Amino acid sequence: MNFSAPDLSQHPPRSVRIRLGGYVILPRMLDKCRAEIKGTQGPYHYACPIDQRFLQFTGVDAEALKAEVSKGLGDGELLAWIQKNGKTPRSDWEIHHWSAHQEATAPGAFESREFVNEQIKSAGLDKRSDLATWFDWLDADDFVSYGGKA
Structure with a gap:
């Protein structure tokens, strides 16, 4: 790389x-x-x-x-x-x-939380209960977006 x-x-x-x-x-x-x-x-x-x-x-x-x-x-x-x-x-x-x-920091406003929930679901990460913060979501999304398994 x-x-x-x-x-x-x-x-x-x-x-x-x-x-x-x-x-x-x-x-x-x-x-x-x-x-x-x-x-x-x-x-x-x-x-x-x-x-x-x-x-x-x-x-x-x-x-x-x-x-x-x-x-x-x-x-x-x-x-x-x-x-x-x-x-x-x-x-x-x-x-x-x-x-x-x-x-x-976790998504706080309703719109932010709704956005993250939609992103988690579309990435196939909706079975993961440990994705609480913005950073948790970003790291997990990067991983699955490039071939990692949820």
């Missing part, structure tokens, strides 16, 4: 749980951004609502980040850019607690 320019029509992005600089969501978002630039994003969308959580927390503009990603920078270089250019600098403590909160 080419992680510097992933083909997300062939494999999923990194798990939403993988951290970079302590941030969940960020490595997955970078994978989607790189794939979108290359035109190989498959069913994934850069700057989707999950990505927006990171962008809002850090105060990073999605298009400005995409411009940096398009330069071919690595994860560490992009993290340094985010730390320098984010409008909302965060301490290690804040990043840790924000990431832990994101991992534990």
Whole structure:
């Protein structure tokens, strides 16, 4: 697999749980951004609502980040850019607690819960009672979308 320019029509992005600089969501978002630039994003969308959580927390503009990603920078270089250019600098403590909160967040609003339930059912995961959080659903959906068994 080419992680510097992933083909997300062939494999999923990194798990939403993988951290970079302590941030969940960020490595997955970078994978989607790189794939979108290359035109190989498959069913994934850069700057989707999950990505927006990171962008809002850090105060990073999605298009400005995409411009940096398009330069071919690595994860560490992009993290340094985010730390320098984010409008909302965060301490290690804040990043840790924000990431832990994101991992534990479940769909709350009726429309969100209904959407996730429909996605779980269409993926054949409706027998799974352990899919409680957004991250649980995303990881399971990535797995079955690329040939894994529910």
